Amino acid sequence: MTKQIDVKSTILCGISMAILLFILKWLELRFVVFDHLFEVYAAIISVIFMVLGAWLMHNFQQRKLEKENAKQEIVAVPELGLSQREMEVLMLMSQGYTNQQIADKLFLSIHTIKTHGSNLFVKLDVKNRTQALIKAKELEILE
């Protein structure tokens, strides 16, 4: 997918450059015919290459966006195998408590809470507690 895009992009760019060079040569001939028209010549290729630059950038941005949008994956795994403690920690996390507060409530070390937290995030396939509670609600684990 990515390779394909890059190849296509390269080919398009090459073809564009070739056409541009051809036009340039053609303009040069006309320039010789109508001598002393530096400004006209310069203006024409300026416009042409500005458009080319804009077009290339436009394509580049488009590709970039496409890649980003293609990243979304849907996993949806109900069988998560969350343990008792992990559920408790998840509940308290989703109520806005810090790790230290959770540790105090459960009479545990903050290290333990962090451990449960990390394991929790792996099982839920998230990166932090905010995403965890969002996912938990999606999966109807909470509320």
Added chain:
Amino acid sequence: MTKQIDVKSTILCGISMAILLFILKWLELRFVVFDHLFEVYAAIISVIFMVLGAWLMHNFQQRKLEKENAKQEIVAVPELGLSQREMEVLMLMSQGYTNQQIADKLFLSIHTIKTHGSNLFVKLDVKNRTQALIKAKELEILE
């Protein structure tokens, strides 16, 4: 907001064009001195204007994206005095994005996001983003 951007964009564009014309004129002089260097002259202004075109398109795209992201118009603004930007940041926070990701989406510095975040937490009377999103849902600001 939009006017501001357009004004700035126009000014930047104008200045760029002015500088470019100046460079062009300068190149033309050199061209007269070193006669018969059509190709060199053409190549230089080609590159310059291609870069200019790419740059302009890049700016244009960014503005466009920014507008799109801002399109999720947040209407519900109670007596909390949340500003537009603060609401946007709150929305993205509540979707599980990190400060850096939010900064990227809004084309802002992470410092700015943190500033908005802090102000946000004061206004919502919370201590962190998790509590913020809980409170936001309670107040029916979100969803």
Added chain:
DNA sequence: CGTAATTTCATACTAAAGTATGAGGATCGA
């Protein structure tokens, strides 16, 4: 009984979040 899973705690680290403060530009209404 042995094994697997769970729970607990720890150290050591990196990454992210959050606070405090200042500053400059843009906007808008009086």
Added chain:
DNA sequence: TCGATCCTCATACTTTAGTATGAAATTACG
């Protein structure tokens, strides 16, 4: 034009969060 507000960015700092790894005790099950 002036002041208030918002938006932006920055530096410097402290605090939480999160990861990686290891280890010991407990429990449950075949």
